[in-house]
Amino acid sequence: MNTIFDYKQNEExxxxxxxxxxxxxxxxxxxxxxxxRKEPPRxxxxxxxxxxxxxxxxxxxxxxxDDGFYPLGSCTMKYNPKLNEDLARLPGFATxxxxxxxxxxxxxxxxxxxxxxxxxxxxxxxxxxxxxxxxAHGELTGMFLMxxxxxxxxxxxxxRILLPDSAHGTNPASAAIAGFSVxxxxxxxxxxxxxxxxxxxxxxxxxxxxxxxxxxxxxxEEKILExxxxxxxxxxxxxxxxxxxxxxxxxxxxxxxxxxxFHFNLHKTLSTPHGGGGPGSGPVAVSERLVPFLPIPRxxxxxxxxxxxxxxxxxxxxxxSFYGNxxxxxxAYAYLLQLxxxxxxxxxxxxxxxxxxLQERLKQTYRxxxxxxxxxxxxxxxxxxxxxxxxxxxxxxxxxxxxHPPTVYFPLIVHEALMIxxxxxxxxxxxxxxxxxxxxxxxxxxxxxxILHEAPTCTSPMRASVRRLDQTHAARHPVFxxxxxxxxxxxxxxx
Amino acid sequence: MRYIANTDADRRAMLAAIxxxxxxxxxxxxxxxxxxxxxPLDLPAKSEMEVAGALQDLADANLARRELSFxxxxxYDHYIPSAISHITSRSEFYTAxxxxxxxxxxxxxxAMFEFQTLVCELFGMEVANDSMYDGAxxxxxxxxMAARILKRPQIAVARNIFPQYRRVLDTYCWASxxxxxxxxxxxxxxxxxxxxxEGTAGFIIQSPNAFGVIEDLAGFKDRIGDxxxxxxxxxxxxxxxxxxxxxxxxxxxxxxxxxGIPLSFGGPFLGLFATRERHLRQIxxxxxxxxxxxxxxxxxxxxAQTREQHIxxxxxxxxxxxxxxxxxxxxxxxxxxxxxxxxxxxxTLNLEKAHYLAENLFALPGYELAFPSPFFNEFTMxxxxxxxxxxxxxxxxxxxxxxxxxxxxxxxxxxLRFAVTEKRTKDELDRLVDILGGMR
Numbered sequence: 001m002n003t004i005f006d007y008k009q010n011e012e013x014x015x016x017x018x019x020x021x022x023x024x025x026x027x028x029x030x031x032x033x034x035x036x037r038k039e040p041p042r043x044x045x046x047x048x049x050x051x052x053x054x055x056x057x058x059x060x061x062x063x064x065x066d067d068g069f070y071p072l073g074s075c076t077m078k079y080n081p082k083l084n085e086d087l088a089r090l091p092g093f094a095t096x097x098x099x100x101x102x103x104x105x106x107x108x109x110x111x112x113x114x115x116x117x118x119x120x121x122x123x124x125x126x127x128x129x130x131x132x133x134x135x136a137h138g139e140l141t142g143m144f145l146m147x148x149x150x151x152x153x154x155x156x157x158x159x160r161i162l163l164p165d166s167a168h169g170t171n172p173a174s175a176a177i178a179g180f181s182v183x184x185x186x187x188x189x190x191x192x193x194x195x196x197x198x199x200x201x202x203x204x205x206x207x208x209x210x211x212x213x214x215x216x217x218x219x220x221e222e223k224i225l226e227x228x229x230x231x232x233x234x235x236x237x238x239x240x241x242x243x244x245x246x247x248x249x250x251x252x253x254x255x256x257x258x259x260x261x262f263h264f265n266l267h268k269t270l271s272t273p274h275g276g277g278g279p280g281s282g283p284v285a286v287s288e289r290l291v292p293f294l295p296i297p298r299x300x301x302x303x304x305x306x307x308x309x310x311x312x313x314x315x316x317x318x319x320x321s322f323y324g325n326x327x328x329x330x331x332a333y334a335y336l337l338q339l340x341x342x343x344x345x346x347x348x349x350x351x352x353x354x355x356x357x358l359q360e361r362l363k364q365t366y367r368x369x370x371x372x373x374x375x376x377x378x379x380x381x382x383x384x385x386x387x388x389x390x391x392x393x394x395x396x397x398x399x400x401x402x403x404h405p406p407t408v409y410f411p412l413i414v415h416e417a418l419m420i421x422x423x424x425x426x427x428x429x430x431x432x433x434x435x436x437x438x439x440x441x442x443x444x445x446x447x448x449x450x451i452l453h454e455a456p457t458c459t460s461p462m463r464a465s466v467r468r469l470d471q472t473h474a475a476r477h478p479v480f481x482x483x484x485x486x487x488x489x490x491x492x493x494x495x
Numbered sequence: 496m497r498y499i500a501n502t503d504a505d506r507r508a509m510l511a512a513i514x515x516x517x518x519x520x521x522x523x524x525x526x527x528x529x530x531x532x533x534x535p536l537d538l539p540a541k542s543e544m545e546v547a548g549a550l551q552d553l554a555d556a557n558l559a560r561r562e563l564s565f566x567x568x569x570x571y572d573h574y575i576p577s578a579i580s581h582i583t584s585r586s587e588f589y590t591a592x593x594x595x596x597x598x599x600x601x602x603x604x605x606a607m608f609e610f611q612t613l614v615c616e617l618f619g620m621e622v623a624n625d626s627m628y629d630g631a632x633x634x635x636x637x638x639x640m641a642a643r644i645l646k647r648p649q650i651a652v653a654r655n656i657f658p659q660y661r662r663v664l665d666t667y668c669w670a671s672x673x674x675x676x677x678x679x680x681x682x683x684x685x686x687x688x689x690x691x692x693e694g695t696a697g698f699i700i701q702s703p704n705a706f707g708v709i710e711d712l713a714g715f716k717d718r719i720g721d722x723x724x725x726x727x728x729x730x731x732x733x734x735x736x737x738x739x740x741x742x743x744x745x746x747x748x749x750x751x752x753x754x755g756i757p758l759s760f761g762g763p764f765l766g767l768f769a770t771r772e773r774h775l776r777q778i779x780x781x782x783x784x785x786x787x788x789x790x791x792x793x794x795x796x797x798x799a800q801t802r803e804q805h806i807x808x809x810x811x812x813x814x815x816x817x818x819x820x821x822x823x824x825x826x827x828x829x830x831x832x833x834x835x836x837x838x839x840x841x842x843t844l845n846l847e848k849a850h851y852l853a854e855n856l857f858a859l860p861g862y863e864l865a866f867p868s869p870f871f872n873e874f875t876m877x878x879x880x881x882x883x884x885x886x887x888x889x890x891x892x893x894x895x896x897x898x899x900x901x902x903x904x905x906x907x908x909x910x911l912r913f914a915v916t917e918k919r920t921k922d923e924l925d926r927l928v929d930i931l932g933g934m935r
Contacts, residue, residue: 004609010834017840058601067586087547106556124534323762481608481621
């Protein structure tokens with residue numbers, strides 16, 4: 001696969017910037033010789049046609065939501081409305097410097113303020129910060145809030161965070177950065193928090209619990225009020241990971257379930273694109289007792305004017321250089337305005353309906369370890385589909401059928417997990433063709449297992465541009481940068 | 496709703512297949528008490544046309560877009576070539592998820608391999624990750640990484656780094672139990688290396704720093720012994736200045752915004768993070784590695800994942816998952832568009848124009864450089880009179896400067912900072928000088 005470094009250096013390319021309109025003094029006259037770079041970085045300039053063709057070609061090796069069904073569990077790969085992309089590029093938003101005077105950025109401040117009010121309404125909590133720029137960053141903010149809260153109360157012995165064994169990996173990682181230790185709570189055979197175990201674990205060393213609601217099996221914690229009451233009674237706080245908010249939008253609110261801290265993933269629930277892995281946005285809403293600790297600056301509205309408020313002596317401080325990912329928040333805000341209450345309800349209805357329909361149909365062919373009503377996603381096991389067939393084989397074979405595979409090998413409590421989340425955007429026809437593909441793969445698993453082991457075969461007109469990639473090779477022969485020494489040996493380093 | 500494909504007939508058929516009678520049945524597992532407490536937003540749905548209008552009104556309320564910007568402070572108003580957004584708005588890139596399925600993500604992964612290489616080339620380093628959230632969080636992760644490697648609870652930090660980096664660093668260090676030792680600067684605006692104590696996990700310096708001054712990085716590595724040298728820098732300046740790697744930096748971080756990323760009121764931005772191969776196991780965030788497929792064809796995949804949260808959980812090097820991938824793609828395309836030659840041309844334009852303005856201001860009575868040291872595209876001037884007053888008068892004339900209170904907080908009262916990029920013309924610079932010259 002060609003990279004930009006395989007293009008020849010073209011010295012004649014220029015024309016991006018105007019010539020200097022003042023008398024040139026020359027670099028050496030302006031900065032001391034020993035500070036000036038001697039060897040230029042090895043970066044070839046591509047002509048614009050080459051540039052566009054190189055990246056257009058690369059784009060065609062990718063598969064996005066616009067290419068087809070993308071049922072990645074826990075990722076909520078819903079459609080990204082085009083309007084929002086256009087709005088983020090409006091010069092009035094895109095060209096505004098974060099340090100410009102408040103009276104000159106009233107539009108941006110108003111948008112942030114109003115967006116945070118809507119998010120608080122969805123969370124059922126009084127205040128929110130928009131600074132966190134990803135889900136894990138929101139978790140981290142939440143853990144810092146807990147830490148500061150207990151510091152302020154003089155309860156420094158509260159050093160433990162409780163986590164269900166089905167939790168996302170970011171949860172324990174976020175807790176660890178804030179200096180907490182993690183105690184795992186086992187799931188019951190119904191896939192929920194074991195309340196009996198929880199009661200025994202709770203004591204004055206517990207800072208709080210991190211819950212994902214519904215959990216990563218797609219199951220709603222039916223005893224959620226009991227769980228949060230127990231934690232509160234023991235003096236702890238309840239953190240809700242919002243990765244799965246899509247399943248109860250417009251029907252229930254985390255604040256009403258006992259959440260003290262709730263993080264949103266705007267790049268999941270509120271339709272902003274994932275960008276191939278970011279940027280996202282992870283606003284955090286909190287209950288009354290945590291408001292004094294929120295990050296600064298807060299955005300205030302006084303008599304129709306918006307301003308930044310840096311005065312908060314108990315705040316945890318800043319989580320981001322500025323005010324969070326403004327360009328992402330504005331897309332989520334536009335999405336919310338279009339949906340309104342009615343649209344939010346339709347989202348959860350269709351997301352949950354789609355998931356239950358898929359679950360019902362697919363459990364005829366694949367093992368469903370937790371067989372009950374699911375919310376927006378569910379988890380199958382690839383076990384027992386065919387002799388020597390792994391979930392990875394099934395996932396890679398789906399590529400040959402033109403689908404992006406589901407999340408695999410997560411949650412950890414299901415062996416050979418296939419975690420499927422259809423979102424509200426898919427219609428029944430798409431779901432039916434996905435079911436049909438998985439049914440055919442199950443037949444292949446018994447009759448022609450080799451084709452699964454070899455998948456993707458790249459024989460169908462689908463997106464895979466390479467056969468199955470060797471992860472072990474990448475680990476044994478680590479190459480993280482272009483091998484200039486080998487490939488550029490005929491070029492001088494002088495360019 | 497426009498983003499939903501199912502019809503009522505579809506919904507009825509699907510409910511029947513599941514064996515339910517109403518959509519409400521799908522939510523029977525949510526406790527009734529929770530449902531009873533629910534309150535809607537009281538938000539009516541709007542048409543696409545109405546939403547487009549409402550947001551256009553907000554954009555129009557941002558008067559700042561019409562003003563002439565001399566704002567900087569680590570975030571700069573650079574020209575963005577048209578080709579960039581035409582590539583980053585290809586939906587195969589922007590609607591994809593993290594490349595967990597490499598066979599369907601060779602576009603993103605190839606670009607990330609290019610990105611890692613470019614970051615290493617810019618900074619003279621050996622391995623770079625696929626991005627952090629922004630420059631400040633990249634720096635905070637660098638501090639945590641140093642503390643982890645040397646198992647020491649202290650980090651030395653130059654006082655003259657940009658305040659937004661320091662604020663985020665303070666938050667992360669407090670939470671991680673890392674103590675910050677502040678290192679003063681000298682009369683020339685450069686960090687006082689003699690004041691760095693021994694035995695810290697690392698030393699953090701920024702160049703160009705909060706005054707715009709280019710630090711002389713030579714000798715710092717020797718001075719700090721086995722502590723890690725952590726340098727925050729500017730990627731455009733790196734096209735012209737000796738890269739931090741040549742001074743022995745162990746970790747280099749930067750705000751990648753100048754590489755073709757819109758200002759967008761402070762985000763999304765791009766944290767650049769590079770280090771040495773010997774620290775590979777401790778690097779935070781995602782890495783892309785080269786590999787081969789079943790037929791021996793070269794491809795790319797996420798690599799060295801045992802450092803990451805989805806495998807190592809509580810013992811991961813960082814909790815980061817979603818990063819700033821699309822911004823990393825933007826920076827990659829931007830650098831490929833300019834090439835090393837274009838980058839140097841751009842850096843030189845910035846350098847020359849900033850010096851032109853500085854020299855013309857210096858010719859005015861009462862104006863002098865606050866720190867007599869080399870600078871790149873931003874400089875700090877001691878001004879005659881109250882800097883807030885002078886700034887306010889410039890604002891009335893449609894010219895924006897950073898609030899001097901952040902400089903005053905760093906011990907440089909009575910100063911103003913001016914950032915000059917390639918976008919400022921001679922006429923604009925002359926006009927600024929004329930206004931200040933006419934002020935009394």
